[in-house]
Structure formats: C-alpha cells, structure tokens
Amino acid sequence: MSPSALTVSKSLLRYVQISSSGPERAVLDELVEEAGQLLDIRTWKQRLAKGDFFALFHPWAEESRSIASLLAESDHVWLMAATLGPGLESRSRWYLDHDEYCRGYVLDRLGSFLVEQEMKKLDHGIRRSAEVAGHGTTHRYSPGYGDFSLEAQRVFHGLLNDSITGLFLDVGGLFRPEKTVTALKGELGRGPSWRAE
Amino acid sequence: MHDLVFPINALPACGLVPEDVEGVIRDPAIKLEAVRRYYQAVDADVLFYVSDIVIQAEAMGADVYYAPGAMPAVRAPARSVHVPDPARVERMVANALVLRGLARDFPTKLRAGLVYGPFTVAGQVVGEETLLRMLVDRPREVAGLLGQTLECARRYADLLVDNGANLVWVSDPLAALIPPDDFERFAGNHLRRFFQAYPSLPTILHVCGDTTAVVPAMASTGVGGLSLDNCMDLLAVEDLVPGNVAIIGNLDPVEVVELGSVDMVANRTSDLVSLMAVKENFCLSTGCALPPSTPLENVQAFVDTGRRRLAELAPYRTRLAAISHAVHASQAEEAGRLVREAREAGVPPLEIIGSGLTRAIRKGSAEYDAGKCHLPALLLMVDAFYKGFRLLERELGHAGSRKVDIILGTVTGDIHEIGKNLVRIFLETHGHGVLDLGVNVSGERFLAAYKAARPALVGLSVFTTSSKRQLGGIIHAFRDKGIDVPIMIGGAAVNAEVARSVGADGFARDAVKAVELAERLILGRARRNQE
Secondary structure, eight states, rough: OGGOOOOOOOHHHHHHEEEEEEHHHHHHHHHHHHHHHOOOOOEEEEEEHHHHHHHHTTTTHHOOOOHHHHHTTEEEEEEEEEOOOHHHHHHHHHHHHOOHHHHHHHHHHHHHHHHHHHHHHHHHHHHHHHHHHHHHEOOOOOTTTTTSOOHHHHHHHHHHHSSSSSSEEOTTTTSSSEEEEEEEEEEEOOOOOGGOO | OOEEEESOGGGGGGGGSSSSSHHHOHEEEEHHHHHHHHHSSSSSSSOOOOOOOOOOOHTTTOOOEEESSSEEEEEEEEEEEEOOOOOOOOOOOOOHHHEEEEEHOOTSSEEEEEEEEEHHHHHHOOOOOHHHHHHHHHHHHHHHHHHHHHHHHHHHHHHHHTTTTTTEEEEGGGGGOGGGGHIIIIIIHHHOOOOOTTTSSEEEEEOOSOOGGGGGHHTTTTOOOEOOOSSSSSSHGGGGGGGEEEEEEEIIIIIIIIIIIIIHHHHHHHHHHHTTTSSSTEEEEEEEOOOOOOHHHHHHHHHHHHHHHHHHGGGGHHHHHHHHHHHHHHHHHHHHHHHHHHHTTTOOHHIIOOOOOIIHHHHHHHHHHHTOOOHHHHHHHHHHHHHHHHHHHHHHHHGGOOOEEEEEEBBBBBOOHHHHHHHHHHHHTTEEEEEOOOBOHHHHHHHHHHHHHHOSSSEEEOHHHHHHHHHHHHHHHHTTTTTTOOEEETTTOOHHHHHHHHHHHESSSSHHHHHHHHHHHHHHHHHHHHH
C-alpha cells in the first residue's frame, strides 16, 4: 500500500484514542507514514453452497447455535480473510522492545484498524454484488465469537494456504501474523430485506 | 505554610489517661493532660486539643448525647437556634483552657483552633436531610441560618485564638454534599467571610470526601491551606491548588494508620512524601482525623518517617520537580538530560525514580483515570520515564533491581502479549518489581514461579474466549495447594463477572486500573497477614 493511501480520519483518531492536538498526534502522523511502507495487504474470499460449508466446517458449524441461526435462511456462505502481512506487527514489537511504548501500542492499534477496514471492504463488496443479483446477505461472523469454536480457524487455514502464503496458526488457534482476520457471512436467495448491516 | 507534618485532631490522646472519653471531653484538666502526653510522644508540627464535632451545634441548641466510650453525637435537631456567647459555654471554655495549657507547654508549635464550618453546623442544628432539602425549597432561610452558624464559628474561634490558638482550622465535612455549582453560595462565601477575620494567622480548611469539583472554590476562600481527604489522589488535584495555598494530606487514617503495622505506616508515609515532596506547598497530614483507637506507635511512625523523608528530599526538590515535569510533558530527551544532571549533582538514583520519574507516571495515571487523557498520551510519558530510568538502571545494576512482588503472564493457549505488557510497564513505572512469565503460560509454570519468587500478587491475562476456560483451573491449582495469594485477571475475554465465577480476587479493565487493583489487593493481603 502506498503512503498516500492511508489518511488520518476522525474514525482512526477515535480508534487509536489520539486527540487532534496532543503531542501523540505527531507520533500518529509518522506512524501512518511508516505503516504505508510496512503493509502487505492480502485479501481472500470464497463462495460455498451451504451444505458444502457445513461439511467443510464439521463439526464446529453444526455445534454452533449462532451459526445455525445466522445461516438459517441462507443458500450460500461467503468465507473471507484479510491480512496485513508481518511487517507492521514486527515493527510494533520492535518499538515495544526498545522502550517506545507509545509507538508500539499505536502501531498495533493502527494495524487492528486497518485490517478491520480491509475486512469491511471485502464484506461490502460481497454485499453489493449480492444485491446486484437480487440477493440479501447476513452480517459477518468469525471463529472464536460466541459458540463458534476457534478450532474453525484450522479450516480457514487449510483453504487459505494456496492463496496467501506466510500464514500460520498459533497454539491457541489464532493466525500469525496477528493482524489477520477471517469471517463468514450468509447469502440469501431472496432479496436483501434480512440484511443486518 | 509548607513541610509541616501532623495528624488531624488528637483523638488517640483519649487513650493516654485513665478517664473515659466523656471525662476527657468535659474536663479541661484531664483533656490537657491527655493531649500533653500525646504531643510529648508525637512530635507533630500542628497541635490539636481533642475536638468533637458537635460542640458548636450543642451550643446553638441541638440535643447531644454522650455515649460511654464514644465521642458525643447529635441526637435531635435544635428546637430553636441561637448564637451562643462561647465564654458562657462550659465545653468551649474548657477547650480554650486546654489551648492555653498547650501554649504554655509547647510555645514554639502551631496550635490549631479547630472550629466546624457554617454549613456543617447548620446541618447539625436543623438535621442534615432537612438542610439539603432547604437548599432547594428555602434557600433564603438557609442563608439566614448560615449567618448564625458563621457568627457562632467566629465567636468560638475568637475565644480559641485569645487563649493560645495560633492557627485557625475549619472542618466542614458536610459541605462535600453541596452540589458543586452551589458550593460558593452555601459554603464558599461564608468561609471567605470567616477567614477574612484572621488575616494574620495561618488558616486551613478541611472538607471530607472527594472535593475535586470544588477544590478551586475552596482555594478561593482566602484560606492558607487545603486539607484533602484520603479518598482523593493529590496528584490529580495538585494543579487546581494555587502555589500560595498549601496542599495538605492525605494518608489513610483508618486502613493505614489505625489498622496497619508500624512498617506499613512508615512505608506508606514514605511513598506519599516521595510523590508530593517536590511540591513546595505540600504539608504531610492524614486524610481525616485519626480514630481514638489508633496505636500511638503508628502515629509516631507517621510523623517521624514523614519528617525524615521531607528533610531527605528537600535539597533535591527543584531538580526532582523538573524531572517529573519533563516526564509528564512527554519530553523524553529533556528527561534524560535532567536525570544525568541530577546524578552529577549527587541526587540519589532512587529519589530520582520515586520523586521524579514515578511521580510523573502516577500523575499521568490519575489524569487518565479522570478521563483527562487517553492511553497513547500516557504511553508517551512512559517513554520519557524509561529514557531516564534506563540511565539509572545501568548505574544501579543488580543492587537496583526490585524485589519481585507481582508475577504476570498470559494463560495457556493464548499468545496475546500487548495488553499484558502494558500492565507490566505500568506496574514497573509505579515502582513494583514484576516477573513477566510471557505468553502461553501453564498453571504449572505459574505455580513454579510463585514458589520461586513468593510474590504478593499474581496477574493472569486472557484475550481469547477459548483460553478463558483455563482460568478456573489455574486459580484452583493455587487454592488446592493452600496458596491464598491474591489473583487478578484482565484482558479482552474477561470481566468482573468472570472474575467472580472463576474465583479470582479482582478484574481490571485496563493497565492503569490494573495498578490500582494490584495495590489494593497487596494492601489487603498485608493487612490479613498482620491479623
């Protein structure tokens, strides 16, 4: 991503909890500039028939009442993933290891903000294309939320392996690089009336 | 007024004579003997005569009862209110006589003529709830009543000053209940008129409770010093107090001085002085009156430690204040430069850490807690802290390393570390020795680390819902082995409810709150061990 693609919006300021006038604002400006050089953004999406989704995510999908409820009226399921690559969080850790705690923390928060932005873009793109086809979509849901086991990350990992290199699952079932998010959402055969967004 | 050391009032003196409390309260000879013995043992800078809170209300007509072994209290509001002549009120005359004796026996000391504020006495004579309702329903009547209680306070204070009081002290505890916007109308302007009557004497105002919202109004009464309750963080309000008004406080009189050990009193006193001594207008005191049952050796430890620490820090005050200011202003390079200069000038490294670097972080944390700044701003101060701290750490070497009093780790199955690291950083910058076990830490490793370091507290960090399930097992592992060390939890996956359900002793929602919780749990444990 080029530096010019990153801008300091009000929502970013709120997310990283930086006031527009304090000395920490200058730190954020520098970090935004730096982040532009560190990002290696990759995104991925895949559409599955609902039956295939449940087969693929067996047994975690069946065991989750949240997923059953979310996908009750869906015909298809979209899987999504976004990652920023390892550069940003390595740099954040470097700052924390060198007594630059403000920079380390803010860069970490900036990463969380950016990867969520990427996921939102994916999500909106899917929703728009479904709408064009006259279909509705559900809201997003991720492994680890509610009763949808984090173990489901293993399936995502297997699916992503061919598309995005350098992703690993840690001992707790979380992706490394840390600024990687996965989610699913349902696509309804009928119109967008049920959409939760 | 600065660098004074004294506990508020002299109620523990009641235990130094064979007579009961009522005997002390009523008989000036007994009271004088009690306070004489007290102040011969306790080398305070300001002396009190054992004041009880109902004396003016009783003189104005309130019905007072004297329970055996307890201080007198109001039984019923006054049927009719009048302004007394203190020279004809036996108990007021008794206190004047005690002050006269104190002036004779302790001629070089400050002797407080303690009176109660107009608003507090008004509440006693008409009933506190009635008065608070009258603020809304009948404000003109309140004004008239306050005129009478002000006049009573002034006459009583005149009597005390005429008999040896050379400092005028007003305690106005009920004033904390006035809505801040009404403070000036119902308390401030009456107190101002009161203090104007004593232009040549030092004056002090004490209002109980959290008075943060009215500190500027209290300071604008023309008083010479503000005595602040121990529920307040002096660092959070010090900038609200003008330099020509003393900021006085505020060691916990009950949890620490009455109920703590001598060592705890000394340590807490030293910590408070370390934080506040750089303020030129600081006086060390208790946050409210010491209870009658406070052990004398604890009062002595408070006064002696406080005076010693103030003397130790006085030569370095300017440099330490500059370091604290630089860190608080997030000026890392300046902080480093000032620390180097301070060392070259002979300022001890531990004083630089306590009264310069740590002070600034505690002040920033208090501001964060009050919603005045966000975490990144506080972390910039932390960066400046470490700029100076690393210079001293190198110099102190192994001798400077702190004893581990807290172990921390992210639990099994979870490798999130930033939140846990922030907790470690804030604990360190607040003066704690922390052993960070890292991430994905099993119950066995927590137990082994506990047995090796014997910390006063264990902190468990949990970010994921799956690792949350590990908490109960880890905590039970400690309890099953009879280890009752306090355990606190934090992290995105947990809350206070989870803490209760897994048997943890507390939950902190962020790194700054974690410090507050840790210190509360450590203090509680020290108290339990003492018992």
